Amino acid sequence: xxxxxxxxxxxxxxxxxxEACYNLGDDVKALLQKAMQWxxxxxxxxxxxxxxxxxxxxxxxxxxxxxxxxxxVVFLEIGQDVHxxxxxxxxxxxxxxxxxxxxxxxxxxxxxxITRINTGDNTPAVIHTEIVxxxxxxxxxxxxxxxSENMSQLKMLKPSDGLEGVKEFILQTxxxxxxxxxxxxxxxxxxxxxxxxxxxxxxxxxxxxxxQHSPDPIIARLEEEMLHAINDTGxxxxxLGGTVTALAVHxxxxxxxxxxxxxxxxxxxxxxRHSQALL
Amino acid sequence: MKATKFFHAPVxxxxxxxxxxxxxxxxxxxxxxxxDAAHRxxxxxxxxxxxxxxxxxxxxxxxxxxCPARPGLVIGSCGPTTSSRMDVYTPLLLECGLKxxxxxxxxxxxxxxxxxxHGAVYLAAVxxxxxxxxxxxxxxxxxxxxxxxxxxxxxxxxEDMPLVVAIxxxxxxxxxxxxxxxRRS
Numbered sequence: 001x002x003x004x005x006x007x008x009x010x011x012x013x014x015x016x017x018x019e020a021c022y023n024l025g026d027d028v029k030a031l032l033q034k035a036m037q038w039x040x041x042x043x044x045x046x047x048x049x050x051x052x053x054x055x056x057x058x059x060x061x062x063x064x065x066x067x068x069x070x071x072x073v074v075f076l077e078i079g080q081d082v083h084x085x086x087x088x089x090x091x092x093x094x095x096x097x098x099x100x101x102x103x104x105x106x107x108x109x110x111x112x113x114i115t116r117i118n119t120g121d122n123t124p125a126v127i128h129t130e131i132v133x134x135x136x137x138x139x140x141x142x143x144x145x146x147x148s149e150n151m152s153q154l155k156m157l158k159p160s161d162g163l164e165g166v167k168e169f170i171l172q173t174x175x176x177x178x179x180x181x182x183x184x185x186x187x188x189x190x191x192x193x194x195x196x197x198x199x200x201x202x203x204x205x206x207x208x209x210x211x212q213h214s215p216d217p218i219i220a221r222l223e224e225e226m227l228h229a230i231n232d233t234g235x236x237x238x239x240l241g242g243t244v245t246a247l248a249v250h251x252x253x254x255x256x257x258x259x260x261x262x263x264x265x266x267x268x269x270x271x272x273r274h275s276q277a278l279l
Numbered sequence: 280m281k282a283t284k285f286f287h288a289p290v291x292x293x294x295x296x297x298x299x300x301x302x303x304x305x306x307x308x309x310x311x312x313x314x315d316a317a318h319r320x321x322x323x324x325x326x327x328x329x330x331x332x333x334x335x336x337x338x339x340x341x342x343x344x345x346c347p348a349r350p351g352l353v354i355g356s357c358g359p360t361t362s363s364r365m366d367v368y369t370p371l372l373l374e375c376g377l378k379x380x381x382x383x384x385x386x387x388x389x390x391x392x393x394x395x396x397h398g399a400v401y402l403a404a405v406x407x408x409x410x411x412x413x414x415x416x417x418x419x420x421x422x423x424x425x426x427x428x429x430x431x432x433x434x435x436x437x438e439d440m441p442l443v444v445a446i447x448x449x450x451x452x453x454x455x456x457x458x459x460x461x462r463r464s
Contacts, residue, residue, distance in 0.1 A: 043443060047405050050405045050411055053408075057410040058356070058409075061414075063352075063356050064346050064409060065410060066356060066358055066408075066409045067343065067344065067357050067358050105346055105348070105349045107344065107345070107429050108428065108429065109344075109429065118427075118428050147360065147384075178454065178458075179454050180383075182407045232464040234457070234459065235458050238406060240403065240453050240457040241457020243461055270407055271407045
């Protein structure tokens, strides 16, 4: 068994929180630059220009690209031959979030859903773990802003709704969101499984490099079709009208029950942040 | 895209009337921030007839909750938050003289109706451009509800903050007009 000490996990999570919030990945940056070419609305072009300028300023001044530095969603892919030593794995992740958000001057946005009193250090993180083959630990930190998270939806469709029903639901979710989630957006979709599996797939779909299609050619075609349909809505950058509403659609699927058709749509703003490290 | 203008806060009536939906404006002057929790408190104080810790008359409210400032900087990233969450509180604030709101995303029919009645504008800032907007903020002080942390009310001096008139005093709404123009389905 390969041993990994929790202190290494804490340090890595802290670093990834800051890295994700300060520097947008080249994948999203490239799509924003491409969007500048497609966009025909003057306001839309101006907004995309401001977003690209914002990335340079954030990098230069070492500031978060967006003030909503999110709730820290942390994915752990734990090799089955890894032995975590030195303490509690989950506490190590929370401590990493605590340190990263303090050290990086990131906003502390997490509070009790009942009392609405802020926890003060952006903990707890939302932690997802998967056991995978091997002796490595992959940590992905994806700070999730709530302007876009709030616009996400899940629906338990009926088998009779079929693929057409799925397409309609995805499109309607984007139309209902309108200018609220800071378009241009990236749309994560989970189709199948159970209720929570669909939601998890929709979230995990957002971790893919932006614009990278599903390896399944049928799903890849569906992603392309939905991207066109979404961009035909005219919602445009920030909802002020334009030809670029989404930068990408990522769809994940899983077999489901004969009686059901769960669909989850997780909306992600253009600040599609995710940083990862392999220990 | 229409004219590019400068706009001052607290607002000057003539300037306010001259703004047309679709104009690009650069905001100069003094604005106050308030988001969810601060709105809730302001709303409660107004309903109870209690005095407010801030003046609303002729003011511009920016829906924002900034990141903490790194030493040597005035403020951390400070882009707009989603305005529609404030819709339930907004008509009462407009009744009290609020004249301009800065945020992102569409507003409810009830808010727009109240804006027309009271002659107020809604200006869209670019959501996600937090670092760029922070560079337009020259001075910051907390003026109320410090215990709310990032949701406290700040007074900010801004210089040439880039905005688009999304809804003017006549109620013309760019969130409807814009998408309609570009819809292809």
